[in-house]
Amino acid sequence: MSLPAISVSQRMAAAYAAMPAALPPAMNTLCESVLLDVVGLCVAARHTDYMQAVLQAGAESGACTMIGHSQGYNVASAALGNGTAAHGEDYDDTYEGGPVHAGVVIIPALLATAEQHQLSGAALVRGIAVGCEVMCRLCVVAPKRVHKAGFHPTAVFGALGAAAGVSTALGLDETQWWNALGIAGSMASGIIEYLAEGAWTKRMHPGWAAQAGYRAARMAHAGFTGPRTLFDGEHGFFHAFANSDDCDFTAMLAGTGVDWLSADIAFKPYACGTMAHPYIDCARRLMQEGLALDQVVAIECDTAEGIVHRLWEPLAAKRNPLNGYAAKFSIPYAIAVGLLRNDAGLVEYEESVVQDPAVRALAAKVSYRIDPDNPYPRQFTGHVRARLVDGSVREARQGHFRGGRDEPMSAASLEEKYVANCIYGGWSQEHARSVLARLRALPAAARVDLQSLRG
Numbered sequence: 001m002s003l004p005a006i007s008v009s010q011r012m013a014a015a016y017a018a019m020p021a022a023l024p025p026a027m028n029t030l031c032e033s034v035l036l037d038v039v040g041l042c043v044a045a046r047h048t049d050y051m052q053a054v055l056q057a058g059a060e061s062g063a064c065t066m067i068g069h070s071q072g073y074n075v076a077s078a079a080l081g082n083g084t085a086a087h088g089e090d091y092d093d094t095y096e097g098g099p100v101h102a103g104v105v106i107i108p109a110l111l112a113t114a115e116q117h118q119l120s121g122a123a124l125v126r127g128i129a130v131g132c133e134v135m136c137r138l139c140v141v142a143p144k145r146v147h148k149a150g151f152h153p154t155a156v157f158g159a160l161g162a163a164a165g166v167s168t169a170l171g172l173d174e175t176q177w178w179n180a181l182g183i184a185g186s187m188a189s190g191i192i193e194y195l196a197e198g199a200w201t202k203r204m205h206p207g208w209a210a211q212a213g214y215r216a217a218r219m220a221h222a223g224f225t226g227p228r229t230l231f232d233g234e235h236g237f238f239h240a241f242a243n244s245d246d247c248d249f250t251a252m253l254a255g256t257g258v259d260w261l262s263a264d265i266a267f268k269p270y271a272c273g274t275m276a277h278p279y280i281d282c283a284r285r286l287m288q289e290g291l292a293l294d295q296v297v298a299i300e301c302d303t304a305e306g307i308v309h310r311l312w313e314p315l316a317a318k319r320n321p322l323n324g325y326a327a328k329f330s331i332p333y334a335i336a337v338g339l340l341r342n343d344a345g346l347v348e349y350e351e352s353v354v355q356d357p358a359v360r361a362l363a364a365k366v367s368y369r370i371d372p373d374n375p376y377p378r379q380f381t382g383h384v385r386a387r388l389v390d391g392s393v394r395e396a397r398q399g400h401f402r403g404g405r406d407e408p409m410s411a412a413s414l415e416e417k418y419v420a421n422c423i424y425g426g427w428s429q430e431h432a433r434s435v436l437a438r439l440r441a442l443p444a445a446a447r448v449d450l451q452s453l454r455g
Contacts, residue, residue: 008231008249009178012256016130016164017174019257023129026263028443031128033414034093034103035439037267038086039453040421040432041104042067044346045085047426050200054084054207064115065450068425072454075112076211079162082108083207087154089346090202090328091271091421095262096404097377098139098153099274101206102265105158106131106165109210113166113217114448121445123169131165131213132262140251140261143377144306145242147192155190155205156241162213163220172221182226184216185237195310198326266404267414270344272327274401275307276334278382282396283338286384289396293339295388299366301331302383304376312368319363324349332366333359335384346424380404 023031045051046068059066059081062074066081073081086092086104093103106128114124138157146153163184167177190205220226230237231249238244270277279301287293303312311331312318321327327334327349336359337348353359374381380401386394400406409417415436422432438452 003229004232007178007228008253009181009228010174011253012134012164012181013174013177015253015256016168016177023125024260024263027129027260028125030132030263030265031125032440032443033267033411034128034132034265035107035442036414036418036436037093038082038103038107039067039435039439040418041087041089041092042082042085043425043427043432044091044421045088045425048085048088050088050203051081051085053200054081054204062116064112065453067453068427068455070455075116075214078112078115079108079210079214080204080207082111083210084204087206088203089271089349090273091268091346093265093267094274094401094404095136095139095265096380096401097143097261098136099377099380100135100139100157101154102132102135102158102161102262104206105135105154105162105209105213108207109162109213110165110169111448111450112210113169113214115450117170118447119169121443121448123171124448125443127165127169129260129262130168131161132265133260134164135161136262136265137252137256141247141249142238142242142244145238145244147306147310149241149243150191150193151241152190152192152202152205155209156188158206158209159184159188159212159216160237162210163216164213166214166217167220170217170221172217176220178228178230179224179226180217180220182228182230183219183224184213185226185230187212187216188237188241192310195329198321198323198329200325203325264405266401267409267417269403269409269417270334271346271349272334272344273311273329275304275311275376275380276331276344277401277403278380278398279331279384280334280338280344280382281398281402282382282384283335284342285396285398286386286394287339287342289394291339291386291394292388293362295390296362296365296386297389298387299335300385300387301335301366301368302371302374302385303331303368304374304381305370305372306376308368308370315367319366320360321354324351324354327354330363331368332363335366336360336363346421379406
């Protein structure tokens, strides 16, 4: 095939180089929100078994902060650790239309970069904005196909987003910028086989992408080259990760540097897979309306075909998740805890709850049918239909993701979530609020200082 005179990567680089110095107010708000959410999540996860494994596996000392830990670490260790912690409980940000979790890749990558290179708060925020935006824009090229090919979009898009964000924060020129993306394309990885038995690999995907993006940007800055035709070449990114050729990049490029898709990034009210959330809301609504659980014979849900292989099948395993992490990707389990416990927070995915016979017995009654008209991935929807002993039916539907663009999480609710996560991880409320004030002051800082996030 003939190669383009100006590639997609080059067009992206030119657009971001030419974007206005001032970000739109909505993006400044978004950057503050994802920073706040990620810090709280990192604190919540800091003592978990998977984070202890990451630390013991070879975290190396340096000048960068791993949130909630007193020691300093090098850039790669800090990015990997913070990305793993932020995504570890699946309680992080999400982008409807992906789904992809941008903040838990981009914040760890940019915080480590800012500390290592003594960047200003303005450079940090600009890098966060571009990194999140690139991840979200990648979602519009081949919707659902990356998952179907067996890859985790957050992982593979994350390496490119981190490279873009770090390159922007460091002030790389256009050629270095698109070279960084090309290099990151060969660093991108992350398969979804964790779904089989609740293995921990999904947890590390954002951290791996964060440190890969940093390395890609630094290599490009040093003169290392990557493929100019990362996207539009015969062996390009979506050919590899989505089994797709002849992709249309029009939507991905439209309005680059001017219009910001990532301003609509959503925040989770529950600590589990995004598409389960509307089902939990439906379950809780039925209980509020007086549903008697001892009268429930069966529960059938309408669902999108695109989420069946991740959140519904194999159905026997989803009804009986092996552990707390496997439960996070089970809609039957999510409905059961929503009905029985009126929540699906961090506590609901602790092992004692997951092994509760009452939860498992209720989850065993849940089944699904595919709705061919479901709007996924444009919208995440929920539906719960409970059939009772007397033959009557109680039903609830929800056509949107609570916390998303149709019902955004308020600033007060996001702050409340941050404080609760910090307390869960062992910080006092006073310390959490002290750190919050420092986080809000970062954009105006002459130099990013994260010492308050240690310990």
